[in-house]
Amino acid sequence: MGQDRNNPQIKATAETNPSNLGLYIHIPFCEKKCFYCDFYSIENHSQRDEFVASLIKEVALYSESNPKQTVDTIFLGGGTPSLLSPSELEKIIEAIGHHFIIVSDPEFTIECNPGTVNTNNLSSYRTLGANRLSFGVQSFFDDDLKFLSRIHNSHDAVAAIEEARHAGFQNINIDLMYALPAQTTERVLSNLETGVALNPNHISAYALIVEPGTPLFSAVSKGELNPAEDNTEAAMYETVMEFMKAKGYDHYEISNYSAPGFQCKHNLKYWNGYNYIGFGPSAHSHMNNRRWWNVSSLNGYLSRLGNNVLPVSAEEVLSPSQVQDEFIFLSLRQGKLDLSVLISRFGIALEEDFVTGLKKSGYCTIAGNKLLLTTKGFTVCDEIAGEILGVHSVSV
Ligand code: SF4
Structure with a gap:
């Protein structure tokens, strides 16, 4: 590996480079x-x-x-x-x-x-x-x-x-x-x-x-x-x-x-929907909206590799609506939904009444272009995502 193995450097930063x-x-x-x-x-x-x-x-x-x-x-x-x-x-x-x-x-x-x-x-x-x-x-x-x-x-x-x-x-x-x-x-x-x-x-x-x-x-x-x-x-x-x-x-x-x-x-x-590769039985991978996963069986894994074949069980290519839904779902699970990205990347906006209702119920606050979940909002995070995906967004 490209590092001094006896002196691993820890960078205490949350940055992760999407291209890596x-x-x-x-x-x-x-x-x-x-x-x-x-x-x-x-x-x-x-x-x-x-x-x-x-x-x-x-x-x-x-x-x-x-x-x-x-x-x-x-x-x-x-x-x-x-x-x-x-x-x-x-x-x-x-x-x-x-x-x-x-x-x-x-x-x-x-x-x-x-x-x-x-x-x-x-x-x-x-x-x-x-x-x-x-x-x-x-x-x-x-x-x-x-x-x-x-x-x-x-x-x-x-x-x-x-x-x-x-x-x-x-x-x-x-x-x-x-x-x-x-x-x-x-x-x-x-x-x-x-x-x-x-x-x-x-x-x-x-x-x-x-x-x-x-x-x-x-x-x-x-x-x-x-x-x-x-x-x-x-x-x-x-x-x-x-x-x-x-x-x-x-x-x-x-x-x-x-x-x-x-x-x-x-x-x-x-x-964040970035790229990753998984190796080993049952490991999942994602590369540019294509997902695949390995067989969940050690024997199956060994036998495929014994035949020089990658042990992939299945794959799927994410549709544009899947990418959009995952963006909403995964953003909310991180407690924040960037409303300007929602518009610029997916062409959808949240209904104003819906956002006002969430705020009034104490589920979120709005800071700039971001919807931020409160502690109470986190307890119903998936439900909020479900509602957004269901009815409370409009094309712009
Ligand atoms: S069986 Fe127990 S130790 Fe093994 S992966 Fe599951 S939770 Fe972890």
Whole structure:
């Protein structure tokens, strides 16, 4: 990679260059499947060697027809990237460095399960050039972690973050979850207090979603578990937003909060409709309004690459109306809709009565040409987007 690997530079800036690519690498292994998770990952690690070799082949095959593209964000996600050995990760990063041009100060994130990190692998991540870690903490209550079938406990989570600081990481995210069944607001606040006390640069706080196909989904379907009521979830969400704001974090996306200058540049590529390439089973890519995604099966992935074929499952070309709808939806999820861009790029304006109604109900304010969601507005962000897409915009 084009950087001093032993001295990765962190630029605490939210800028991301739309003409550079983001790279996502999906590592499809987990020690144990969490019962709420619908990401593609498997517990059987017997084909790890083949996976690493195939991933390197995928990068090379893609690059044959797209040589030397410039990359400014790298995100190793999964699954559990921290389950791979430092030498396996090194092979992957070397292949990326060989086939892509990496800017001198990329944002390079590795997702870590707090139950799988130690001083050795953390310092090897620094050596590889990683400068951002994202820890799937979810809760600091051991009974919540057991309920979620996580492999770590609260002590592991705190120790992992402290070790990461010790290893020199200056850009750390922690994921937290709220709206667990029977969870109280006091517990949500306690998790936030403990999390913020660890001084992370970024917190992602997600409501637990009951995803079809998961064991959680079948437990809820059978009536064995009651998910949080919608109004409880909304009240918890408002609590999270107010707490994070009071602690000085910028609420820059529906579930994401950053210390000033520490927004996740890689995720901003997804949310701003920029270009990114995903490698690994189930990884998604987007390039100039064309989207494609890989097969969600390790065997399918290995067999296609064994035949020197890219493991793409399907693709779609976004229609102009899809591009417009995504712009509205993704802008609002970032709390702001640029009304002048809406007119200049898509030729539509919002109905005045509709905007006045939103303001009167306390869902938004208007600053210059921008509609800005309030805390209350964020709780109904998708509904507002739906209404705009449905009836409350006019062609100009
Ligand atoms: S560790 Fe993460 S990716 Fe793996 S099963 Fe749990 S939630 Fe899913």
